[in-house]
Amino acid sequence: MNIIVVEDEVDILRGIQEVIEHSGLLFNHVFAVTTAEEALLLIEEYRPEIILTDILLPEMTGLDMLELVKAFDYLPKVIVISSYSNFMYAQRSIQLGAVDYILKPSHKEELTEKISLVYEMVQRELVSQEQLKNQTVFARLGTEALKEKFVLGLCMQKTALQEHIHHRLQVWDLQWLETQSYVSISLSINREDIRGREDKDINLDLFAIGNIAEEVLKNYQPSVMIRSIHHDWVILTAWQHEQSVAEEIHERVLKYQYISPAIGISNRMHSFQAISEAYEQARKALKVALLNSRRGIASYADIRDSIGHEDGGPVSQWVAEGVLEGDAELVNRWMEETIHRFMLDRDVNKTGDLTLKCFEWILEIHSCLAEKVDMDISHFTLELWEKAERCPTVDDLKRLLRDHLYELMKLVAEQQHPSLPNFIIDKAKQIIDEKYGKAITLQSVADELSIHPVWLSRLFKKETGQNFLDYLTEIRIEQAKHLLRSTHLKIYEIVEMIGYQEIQYFGKLFKKRTNMTPKEFRSGK
Structure with missing residues (x-):
């Protein structure tokens, strides 16, 4: 709580200050000034709860000052001090909100009593305001709680609009x-x-x-x-x-x-x-x-799209059949749907729960495959579980299971058709040799062969010792060398003919492979 004293007689001002300081009342600030102008600046900034002011002040009276305080939009408690026992002054000060009127000279005891009474009045009002504020806050919190309870009820059970x-x-x-x-x-x-x-x-x-x-x-x-x-x-x-x-x-x-x-x-x-x-x-x-x-x-919406059907059905058997038929698209689709269905199970609450369900599902697929083909795949079990446990996210788990199922597809294909890998790679090379000048990719070649690109990539590396892109690059560079030496085509024309779009990229690639720029190679340097 703050108090300001406005008195132009310095001795009286100091005397009032001493009374306040020895009163035992707990004020944060006791401001003491001699003019209304100074007082107005302090009142606007600090909003003191109590104002003691003389009526007759230089330049501006205390009552005129109180008129201006009204514009500050707050209601201080005012005690007016004057040496004039004129009822008109008292009447006007009360109209301006004064709670007491003291005549000069006043005794210290009287002044202390007056200030103490006003101090207690302010304290009671502050307590009442705080209580009212708390009641308002509690009421608001209670209202919010009722609103939350109502909305939560709508969420928890189907409710008709009555x-x-x-x-x-x-x-x-x-x-x-x-x-x-x-x-x-x-x-x-x-x-x-x-x-x-x-x-x-x-x-x-x-x-x-x-x-x-x-x-x-x-x-x-x-x-x-x-x-x-x-x-x-x-x-x-x-x-x-x-x-x-x-x-x-x-x-x-x-x-x-x-x-x-x-x-x-x-x-x-x-x-x-x-x-x-x-x-x-x-x-x-x-x-x-x-x-x-x-x-x-x-x-x-994405979850439902990925699940497709509410009833899982004999998915393990369907996946096993897809593995036997080499249908990578079918296998991948059922794997995605199964994992998403597992994720929604009530007993799956963390990645470890999901990992265990997926592992058990893979074992079911192994069992289905064992009924259809004579192939020992038991060595996969422990290794797969160890890798699955280390998967930090669902995406990592999906990737691991997808690779495992593709590996099974490859093993089944090799067992049922020992010459199939060589046939597939020969066919892939033939496609590359015929279409190297077009926008050819691992995916486009895999699509033509009706196999998954991951399987093709691994098979290509195993059978040729090169990855797909290295082989394609080698074919294109060899063709570029032939055209540079045997034709007068411009370099950018050759670049386009062998399937590249950027001449600078081709230049770097050509030099890396031949230790010469295309221009140096053409001139025979």
């Missing part, structure tokens, strides 16, 4: 949920970021993430955010570009908290009754995002 629900939506300013399409977004922390951390630290991070998300959502209205029963965050938003909402939240959390959050997005819903379905979809997408930590954001 009249009392309609009115509650209006009370909480959520009527857009019945008039606009919306999505649900689930937001949490990636498991890699919380490993080994205490619960209190995790909760602090979640709280910080919630604050960041809430700030972001101010630009994406209408939206509402609540805490879920899983202690992470749930957002319902009618904003049309939900991906931009998720991306901005992800970017800001990463920037300010150094945490990569996991975010799951539901399909867009067009009816109020679908809120619980949107919530479930977002939870499933969040689970995929948590398992696949490198991506951070997962959409339920």
